[in-house]
Amino acid sequence: MVVSAPLDSDVAGAAAARLTRKIAQLVAGRLGSGARFESEPRTLDELLGAAAKKSEERGRRSVPGFVHLTPKIERGRLHVAADAHPVRRTVWSRALSRGEPGPVAHAFAQAPIDAEVRSYLPAISWAEPTVTKFDGADPDVLALACGDLDADASPDVVLMTRQRVLSIRLKDGKVERAREARWAELAPVAPVPLRQPLGFLTIVEAGPGAPRGYLDAAISDRMGSVRLDPELGLALRMQGKAVPLGRGTGCTWMSELRLGERLVACGSALDAVPLAELTRKSDAIASTVIVEPTGRARTVTALRDQGALVTRGDGEEKIVGRVGAQLAIADLDQDGAPEIATTVDVLSPKHDALEVRTLMATGTVQRRYRVAVPTGVEALAACPPDAGGVAALVLATHGEVWVVR
Amino acid sequence: MSTLSRRAFLASGIAACLGKASRVDAMGRVPVGGELRMRLPWSTRRLDPHDLFDPLAAIFSGAVADPAYARDGAGTVYPTLADGMPRIEDGQTVVRMRAGLVSAAGKTIGGRDLAWSVTRARNMGAAGLLGPLDPFVRSDPKDPLIARFGQIDPGKLALLLSSPLVAVLPVGFAPEAPDGTGPFRATPSPSKMELVRNANASRGPSQLDRVVVHAATDMADSLRAFEAGQDDVGWLGLGLHRDRAGARKFGYGEVAWVVLVTGKRAGAFGAAGVAQQLANGVPVERLHLGLDARSDVRGGSSWHGDPADVLYDGGHGQLATVARAVASKLSERGHELTARAVSTEALRRARDRGDFSLAIDVVRHPHGGPTGPLIALATADKKALGRDTGSKPPNLRYDQPLSHATTMLQLGILGGLGVHGGVVASVLLAPDRSGRGVDWGGSYKSA
Numbered sequence: 001m002v003v004s005a006p007l008d009s010d011v012a013g014a015a016a017a018r019l020t021r022k023i024a025q026l027v028a029g030r031l032g033s034g035a036r037f038e039s040e041p042r043t044l045d046e047l048l049g050a051a052a053k054k055s056e057e058r059g060r061r062s063v064p065g066f067v068h069l070t071p072k073i074e075r076g077r078l079h080v081a082a083d084a085h086p087v088r089r090t091v092w093s094r095a096l097s098r099g100e101p102g103p104v105a106h107a108f109a110q111a112p113i114d115a116e117v118r119s120y121l122p123a124i125s126w127a128e129p130t131v132t133k134f135d136g137a138d139p140d141v142l143a144l145a146c147g148d149l150d151a152d153a154s155p156d157v158v159l160m161t162r163q164r165v166l167s168i169r170l171k172d173g174k175v176e177r178a179r180e181a182r183w184a185e186l187a188p189v190a191p192v193p194l195r196q197p198l199g200f201l202t203i204v205e206a207g208p209g210a211p212r213g214y215l216d217a218a219i220s221d222r223m224g225s226v227r228l229d230p231e232l233g234l235a236l237r238m239q240g241k242a243v244p245l246g247r248g249t250g251c252t253w254m255s256e257l258r259l260g261e262r263l264v265a266c267g268s269a270l271d272a273v274p275l276a277e278l279t280r281k282s283d284a285i286a287s288t289v290i291v292e293p294t295g296r297a298r299t300v301t302a303l304r305d306q307g308a309l310v311t312r313g314d315g316e317e318k319i320v321g322r323v324g325a326q327l328a329i330a331d332l333d334q335d336g337a338p339e340i341a342t343t344v345d346v347l348s349p350k351h352d353a354l355e356v357r358t359l360m361a362t363g364t365v366q367r368r369y370r371v372a373v374p375t376g377v378e379a380l381a382a383c384p385p386d387a388g389g390v391a392a393l394v395l396a397t398h399g400e401v402w403v404v405r
Numbered sequence: 406m407s408t409l410s411r412r413a414f415l416a417s418g419i420a421a422c423l424g425k426a427s428r429v430d431a432m433g434r435v436p437v438g439g440e441l442r443m444r445l446p447w448s449t450r451r452l453d454p455h456d457l458f459d460p461l462a463a464i465f466s467g468a469v470a471d472p473a474y475a476r477d478g479a480g481t482v483y484p485t486l487a488d489g490m491p492r493i494e495d496g497q498t499v500v501r502m503r504a505g506l507v508s509a510a511g512k513t514i515g516g517r518d519l520a521w522s523v524t525r526a527r528n529m530g531a532a533g534l535l536g537p538l539d540p541f542v543r544s545d546p547k548d549p550l551i552a553r554f555g556q557i558d559p560g561k562l563a564l565l566l567s568s569p570l571v572a573v574l575p576v577g578f579a580p581e582a583p584d585g586t587g588p589f590r591a592t593p594s595p596s597k598m599e600l601v602r603n604a605n606a607s608r609g610p611s612q613l614d615r616v617v618v619h620a621a622t623d624m625a626d627s628l629r630a631f632e633a634g635q636d637d638v639g640w641l642g643l644g645l646h647r648d649r650a651g652a653r654k655f656g657y658g659e660v661a662w663v664v665l666v667t668g669k670r671a672g673a674f675g676a677a678g679v680a681q682q683l684a685n686g687v688p689v690e691r692l693h694l695g696l697d698a699r700s701d702v703r704g705g706s707s708w709h710g711d712p713a714d715v716l717y718d719g720g721h722g723q724l725a726t727v728a729r730a731v732a733s734k735l736s737e738r739g740h741e742l743t744a745r746a747v748s749t750e751a752l753r754r755a756r757d758r759g760d761f762s763l764a765i766d767v768v769r770h771p772h773g774g775p776t777g778p779l780i781a782l783a784t785a786d787k788k789a790l791g792r793d794t795g796s797k798p799p800n801l802r803y804d805q806p807l808s809h810a811t812t813m814l815q816l817g818i819l820g821g822l823g824v825h826g827g828v829v830a831s832v833l834l835a836p837d838r839s840g841r842g843v844d845w846g847g848s849y850k851s852a
Contacts, residue, residue: 010454189488191505195588195609195847196435257437257610283434307433325434345433347851 001066002028009073011388013123017041023080031067044202048085065104076385077081077153078117079110086377095178111207112384114291124333124390125306129369135173138166141396142199142219148385149213150230151206155383156221157394157401158215160201165217165232166403167315170298175401181232187222194220194257197281201381202244216242216249216266225251225266238266244287246299250275258283259303263329266269278312280305286327288382292336300338300359302329302361307345311338311359320365324352332368332391339368341380341393349376354404371404373397426838435612439850441832444619444627446695447539447600447649448720448749452591454572454579455522456769457530457785458753460721462569463661463769463822467837468600468616468845469509470572470585471608473500474563478840482563486514486586486607488550491566498557500566502573509590509603512575516552517544521576522540523552523566531570531785533791534771538565539652543790568766568773570781588846589616591636596620600845611747623722624695631827637850639835643827652827655834658841659697659821661769662807663727664785666816668761674710681808681817682706682713683763685733689820694727696820700806708735708742713762716755719746721767727819728765767822772839775803779810786814 004024007016020041024160028037044049047066065086071081083103113121143160149167150156158167162181169176190346196380198220206213215232218225219242224240240251243259250263258281264272278285282303290313291297300313309320324343332339341356354377356368375398383403385390394405446461454466475489484490490502492720498534506514516655523542527535539555554562565571575584583591590767600616623626624641632649633637643652643805665684667675674683686705689697710840717728728744742763749756755761768785771777776798801810808818836846 082542189503191503191507191607192605193609195612257612347433 002035002037002069003047004029004038004041004069004071005043007073007123009069010075011073013122014073014097015120015295019117020069020071023069026051027067027069027082032295035067044085051085060287063162073113073121075115075154075387077110077112078393079153080108083108108163113334114292115331115334116291116295118334119293123335124388124389126368127395129371129390129404132369134170134173134175134401135399135405137168138164139399140198141379142394143217144335144379144381144394144401145201146204146381146392146394147203147213148205149203149215151213152399154254155386157203157381157383158203159379159401160199160219162197162199162219162221164329165201165215165228165233170389171400179232180311181228181359183219185224186217186228186234187237188226190221190223191221192254194254194405197221198241198245198259199283199379200225200241200243201247202242204248218242220254227266236267239269240264240266242266243285245276245301246287246289255281259285259387276301278303278317279317280310282310284325284327284342286329286382288329288331290331290336290338300329302327302340309340309342311312311340312336316361318359320357320359323355324377326377326380326395328380328382328393330384332356332382332393333358334385334391339382341382342376343373343380349398350374352376354380354393356393373402375400379391407713410426431511431794432509435480435847435849436851437612438614439851440615440617441613441638442617442636443640444620444621444630444636445628445640445725446594446621446624446722448718449618450592450720450749451580451594451619452551452583452598453529454569454574454583454585455526455529456766457533457570457682457767457771459580460661460767461593461820463767464824464842465591465598465600465618466569466572467587467609469587469591470569470685471587472567472569472572473502475838476564476566476774477838478566480774482560482567484563486519487563491554491562492715493559496556497555497560498559499545500554500562502552503546503607505577506606506607507607507768508584508586510575510584511605514561514573514575514607515544515549516587517549518575519545519552519573521539523554523576523787524569525570525574525578527811529570530769530784531568531771532743532790533780533795534568534773534777535565536547536780536792536795537561544683545690564774568771568772568777570769570773593752601682605760606686606846609846610848613845621719621722623726624693624812625719626722627826637829637832639827641823641826649827650831651791651830653830654825655828656823656825657834657836657843658689658840659770659823659826661767661822662782663696663724663819663822664766664782665731665817665819666761666764666786667755667761668755668764670762672710674708674762675815677815677819678812680815681811683708683735684817684819685808687731687819688718691728694730694820695723696727697823699808699818699820702808707761708740709737710762712739712741712743714745715763715765716745716747716751716752716761718752718764720749724765724767724816731763731765731819742829765819770841772841774783778807780801782807782811782814782816786816790814 012139024037026068030036070081082370086107128254150285167178200218223330225238242249251266252260262274263276284304287301326343328341353369379396454470545551553744586607597619627640627817628645630636633643667680716737717724732744771781783794835844837844
């Protein structure tokens with residue numbers, strides 16, 4: 001029997017009972033044919049009391065144990081702990097045990113809220129964005145990443161320059177340097193670098209098959225790519241340039257001064273079976289998995305082909321318009337439609353801006369907001385949800401990091 | 406019990422991938438592609454980065470070849486083809502080249518090419534500049550990436566190797582088919598030089614697909630073509646009769662000097678320092694010779710020797726203009742000078758033997774620190790003098806005009822070969838990091 005506790009949520013107005021019932025139903029489904037779920041949430045004490053009473057009534061006959069789920073929504077993430085509880089069968093075992101037994105198995109999982117979970121919560125509405133600025137960043141940032149690298153349920157920000165990869169904290173208006181890894185120690189200089197460098201940073205959060213999160217970093221100045229652990233220690237050197245693909249990365253090679261069209265599994269050779277065929281060369285790429293309210297998940301990739309923004313998903317390609325060199329893609333309002341954040345294709349930094357648009361299911365593009373960045377956007381990243389409201393974007397500009405939400 | 410793995414709880418990699426635009430230029434990326442057309446009053450028959458007297462190399466050496474080190478406008482020396490700064494091993498200073506370097510023609514570049522290039526450069530234009538260097542430079546038989554330089558301070562060596570006159574060229578380099586690690590691959594010919602993007606470029610392929618440089622007969626040819634809309638670059642101006650609409654000026658310093666040289670047949674006028682006095686007698690600043698003006702010109706004299714020829718390389722249209730002006734301005738009745746075009750090879754022979762009265766020549770700026778220009782001029786006068794000057798630079802004020810420092814030479818500065826003119830609005834010529842000349846690889850053309 002799978003039973004969920006009542007939902008503990010920092011988001012008001014949640015359809016809590018529906019959500020907890022759904023979670024219990026899904027867990028029961030995964031456990032197998034013998035498992036059932038209860039529709040109504042119950043606390044552990046209620047369950048233990050009920051189980052004890054049933055056990056007495058049945059005497060020596062066995063009373064099934066249960067799995068108790070503890071769902072919680074906090075700072076933009078859904079956390080679920082699961083504990084499997086046995087029930088003591090005999091009067092003697094109950095008498096000798098001095099209290100109820102603890103769980104015999106425990107599991108925990110957490111993930112950012114997506115559109116499916118959001119469908120049980122109040123919808124997020126768009127408002128005029130707020131910008132918080134932090135100074136003291138490295139100049140000439142090539143790439144930014146934002147995500148939960150160290151699995152502590154709060155987003156980490158990492159930036160990359162031509163000299164180093166640096167994890168930072170944004171605190172009291174200042175950029176604090178937490179850890180660094182220097183490119184000179186990570187990878188040799190590329191035999192053929194680019195005059196205008198390209199850099200890519202992707203945080204892959206912990207999950208099945210990856211007990212710890214990692215950071216894939218690639219720069220056209222250096223050979224291949226590197227995979228760094230949460231402490232920014234070198235875990236792996238890879239051929240090809242690691243670029244985002246869905247929730248992970250794929251690797252491609254430079255071709256005619258741009259990213260190639262085929263992505264293979266990082267660690268494979270160029271002629272390996274491709275993970276994705278982008279059909280275009282590009283000089284900027286962003287990718288994520290968009291979960292719809294029905295729970296259907298699809299990979300959406302945005303790339304920049306000679307100034308044109310091209311999106312690919314479900315085998316379809318759409319050209320959106322001309323954009324600048326920075327891209328990020330995420331479901332910022334968790335409604336199942338991806339937002340694309342871009343800069344402006346201008347020749348002068350003073351005309352640059354951050355623009356956020358939603359790719360609607362109908363194929364139209366809806367502008368959400370525009371924030372002028374007269375010092376020019378050097379790098380851009382989308383953060384996972386971490387509170388109520390639209391998820392944040394972080395950008396680097398001229399020695400500062402801005403958080404826009 | 407296994408960890409819950411429903412898709413809602415799957416690890417969600419927040420993807421952020423960004424390409425960065427150059428801070429110098431744009432918040433979009435610098436455009437890739439396009440062709441640049443220009444014509445210059447200089448021969449396009451050959452290009453030799455080690456040739457002190459090659460004006461095409463003065464302008465385009467960096468497009469085709471790189472030195473092992475480079476020096477920025479602040480004087481900082483940094484590695485380019487080398488893997489780090491020189492270091493001392495077993496009592497010798499060694500340079501390790503970056504792994505995987507390949508020339509435009511596909512030749513592997515390593516320590517042997519560096520050693521060969523330094524030896525060749527020392528026998529040519531860098532004879533004076535490399536004066537402080539140990540006579541033997543050799544590659545390492547055990548490590549193909551290393552070249553050994555004997556006993557020399559590593560910092561000093563890096564500075565010497567940062568001169569474009571000491572560019573790293575593949576063994577067997579030929580100036581008629583120049584090969585190198587630069588952003589372009591060059592195909593020179595008598596009528597034009599084509600620079601095509603080098604996919605193997607060790608510091609990054611060019612942004613432009615191609616640059617086509619036609620050999621113009623004179624300066625007017627370039628300005629006329631630019632004004633008429635045939636070219637993207639107007640050499641030394643914005644048009645011949647009127648400025649081209651929408652064109653912008655560019656100016657990136659001097660990359661060489663045009664000099665007047667006296668030979669054995671000049672008699673008394675062949676004494677040290679006289680060549681500069683003769684050069685000062687040509688009012689370059691008031692004539693349209695396409696030369697950058699000198700500062701603080703002192704004195705000046707005319708030619709009072711026997712009637713004589715002023716030799717110049719006939720392949721260079723601009724030198725014809727200069728030579729005719731020199732001959733005209735310095736002549737006096739009974740002491741006439743006549744400009745006479747000769748081939749490149751003939752001029753070199755005459756100069757090597759001193760078998761001439763007066764000659765016009767080009768001397769490239771070597772970079773290489775404050776003493777570099779005087780060392781280059783001394784080398785252009787005589788190699789042995791250049792080596793002495795390079796080994797022991799005289800105690801002079803190097804912040805004074807260079808024409809004041811030529812008193813010990815049989816060579817005088819007429820004016821600078823500046824890189825300036827006009828470009829169409831869609832073209833941006835990037836400045837070289839040294840502060841002198843154009844970074845052709847970083848230049849671009851927007852649609």
